Amino acid sequence: MLNMSACEELIKSEFPKIDDDLYQYVEGVLQNGVEDFEDSSELYEAIGEVLHEVADEKSEKEIRDICNKLLRIMRPEKENLSNGSAKVLNAPVHLASMAANLENNVNEIKSIWVMQRDESLKVDQKKLEKAEAKLQAKQERRAETGVKTVGSSGTAAPKLETATASQATSKKEAKMEAKGSNRTLDIRIENFDVAYGDRVLLQAADIVLAFGRRYGLVGRNGIGKTTLLRMISSGQLRIPSHISVLHVEQEVVGDDTPAIESVLECDTVRGNLLKREREITAMINNNKNADISLSSELSEIYAQLQNIEADKAPARASVILAGLGFNPEMQLRPTKQFSGGWRMRLALARALFSRPDLLLLDEPTNMLDMKAIIWLETYLQIWPSTLLVVSHDRHFLDTVPTDILHLHSQRIEAYRGNYENFAKTKTEKMRNQQREYEAQQQHRAHVQEFIDRFRYNANRASSVQSKIKMLEKLPELKGVEKEVEVVLKFPDTEPLSPPILQLDEVCFSYIQGHPILTNVNLGATLESRICIVGDNGAGKTTLLKIIMGMLTPTSGVRHTHRSLKFGYFSQHHVDQLDMNVSSVELIQQSYPGKPVEEYRRQLGSFGVSGDLALQTVASLSGGQKSRVAFARMCMATPNFLVLDEPTNHLDIETIEALGKAINKYNGGVILVSHDERLIRMVCKELWVCSNGSVVSIEGGFDEYRRIVEKELADSLAK
Incomplete structure (x- = not known):
């Protein structure tokens, strides 16, 4: 002891x-x-x-x-x-890259050991980090020598790397935190590092979140956005302890609690006051001569309940649930009766109802249909506290954030305004940076030419020395580091003579007497670029499965060309990948007998190349896993693509690349998506699933958005 x-x-x-x-x-x-x-x-x-x-x-x-x-x-x-x-040294520093650049970049190297801050304000981070690093290293050694996970092949499953963070803390902040005198709601995390295994994601980075502002966190897939949110929510990156943080990441656990009660119970203050009110009321009813102090306490509880507007809480919870697609009957349904997607909506509803000081959202639109996305955009525009959201939905990023945080090159840059403003400012900034760099390079070349010409001229010796010193004092500018352009390429296909695909009077029901689809009459060709939209549960995925022959119509006829070959990307494909093998091995399992170079070439056409193709699938980001799923789907050279929510987990650049790839593809495409930018980019025809029917509407996406906004306004007005 x-x-x-x-x-x-x-x-x-x-x-x-x-x-x-x-x-x-x-x-x-x-x-x-x-x-x-x-x-x-x-x-x-x-x-x-x-x-x-x-x-x-x-x-x-x-x-x-x-x-x-x-x-x-x-x-x-x-x-x-x-x-x-x-x-044992355990710190998020990429020693190989540091060693490679040591001779030329001594003054530029920054690491967790070289913090460029005011030393008088800083508790030596080495002291605070050594014990943590040592404890973590020992725990990892214990885990390795203890329980071993065995895969289906009988060999030990690969050990997953974990994220680590280190952070400089000023002595002033530490003292304020210890005394409890820090009451600011602004968040400042300075000079911190984040690594995933031996890969540095952020180095000597800073992030400032002003209370009441809404920040969109953007950057390429796999660069560390989700990891950063987890570092903040788990406390590995320290923020003032009085600031409440809520990270919507896990779905609500299913039990007998009604959906609306699941939301209301987030307000623990209200819940505790109501519980105490019931206890005191019962004691007073059971004992007519009860202590007068109980009546006094009850009056105080009523005053507190009135102060927090407890009577309005059920209505507020109901409005949030309705906005996210829960009708009155669903709001009373036990949480265990909902699917995973709906439980994620419940988790989002609980977060919105709780109103934490800092709300962290990771791809909140992935689980929502268009109606819920429009409602969420409107709701978050009046969000009262601080919001940090990771999203790849361009329209959402143009509508919700007041600021954009761009994560790239192991640092974070802040921009005022929405995504459109960020894109313009960033482009102009890069253009100016490149101009300055090129101008300085020309100036350097001109001065160096003078030095070389008159280096051995005694009459010009003083001028040469002056020029040499001037060159030494010039700041070292860097050229623009252009991010590698994302390119996706679907396989070329042979043309087929029409008719290609036709549904005539198709009806379908899982249970007799409860039709999902009725009297569907639609057709498609290899030139088709069709987007299917509609509320969640309206039958979009069912329609896709009927089109591909995975489900047989209850009545009606499905006609397809005998050489039609579908490529199906399901929104659940990413979750069903074998996580314990590399991307190359994954495709090899599905299509054995081909040279390894062919598998790597296929992965490369979807941006999974080099060492990335040899990493375990589990270690890839969500967007990288999606690209692997695309690569595997296309190994069979389909001539008709059916894509169900393909943009989930993809970054903005990859969504843009997906749109370009679809436009260049010479086969047919049917797409289910709620990403407005992608729909506008590729779709020539819009099918709307609603109330058991599927209709093609004139006016495209603008008309559909107008219809949805009217339906949303009508439903919330009831």
Whole structure:
């Protein structure tokens, strides 16, 4: 058992000048490290530098002896601890790339060890990081030597890498946090690093979130956007403790709780007050001579309930649920009766109802139909606190954010305005940066030419030296680092003579007497670019399965060309990939017998190349997994693509590339999507699923959006 009082007595007697902040740090290391320090040298590595700062002329040997005494107090069973343990470094630094650039970029290298900040304001991060790194390394070693996960082949499944973060903390902020005097709702996370395994995602980055503003976080797939949200929500990147944070990531657990009660129970203050009100009311009813203090407390509870407008909470919860597609009957339905997609909507509803100081949303539009997306855009435009949202929906990013945070090149750049403004500003900024770089290069070349010409001319010696010094003082500008353009390529197909695909008077029902689709009459050719839209549950996926022959119509006829070959991308395909193999192995399993180069070439045509193709699928981002699913789908060279929500998890650049690839493809395409930009980019025909029917509408997407907005307004007005 850890004897902290004895440890405190020893520390205070040996280091009388130690302040509260440093003592609390040492105490935390001792408490959390009791089972992990194998010898006194490890304890010295964790707290030795802190103790040196407050020591009165104590030598290293004396402080090591004190560490040994502390460890004996903590772990009396270990009297003779050796000092020869191997040291494990665990920090998010890419040493290979640092070493490669060391000679030329010494002054530019920034890492978790070289923090360019005011030293007087900073608690030495090395002190705060060493113990954490050591504990984590030991826990990982234990995990590796303990339980091993075995895959279906009998071999150990690959160990998944985890994200890590390190962060500089100013002494002033630490003191304010300890005293509880920091009441600001603005969030400032400075000089932090985030890594995933040995890959650095962010280095010496800064992020500032002003209270009440709405931030859109954008960047390429796999660059670390979702990881950053998780680092903030898990506390690995520290923010003031009084700020409430809610990250919508997990779906609501299914149980017997009605949907609306699941939302209402998020308000714990209201829930506790109502519970206490019921208790006091019961006590007063059961005892006519009850203590007068109970009546006083009950009056106080009523006042608090009135103050927080508790009576309006059910109506507010109902409005949020209705906006996200829950009709009155669904709001009373137990959560266990909803599918995963609807439970994610419930999680979003709970977050919107809770109104945390910082709301983190990751691709909130993925689970929503067009009506719910329009409602959410409107609702978030008046969001009262701080919002940080990752989204690849261009229209959503143009409508909701007040600011854009662009994550690239291991840093974060902030831009005022929506995505459209960001795109214009970024383009202009890059153009100006390139102009400045090119102008400086020309100037350098001109000066260098003068130096080379007159280097050995005695009469020009002073001018040459002056020019050399001028060159040395010039700031080192860099050319624009252009992001690699995303290119997707669907396979070429042979033309087919019409008719290609036709549905005549098709009806379908899973249960007799409950039709899903009735009297559907539609056709498609290899030139078709059709988008199917409609509310969730309206039958869009069912229609796709009938088109592909996966479901047989209850009545009516489906005609297809004998050589028609479908390529189907399901919105669930990404979740069904084998996560324990590489992308190359995944395609090889589905299409065996081909050279490895062919699999890699296929993956490369969808942007999965190089080492990325050899990583386990589990280690890829959602967008990268989608590209792997596209590559596997196209190995069979289909001549008609059926794509069900293909933009989920794709970044904006990849969605743009997908649109271009569809337009260049010489086969037919039927697409289910709620991404407005993609629909406008590729679709020539719009099919609307509603109330059991499927109709092609004139006027395209503009007409459909007008219809949806009217339906939404009518439903919320009821």
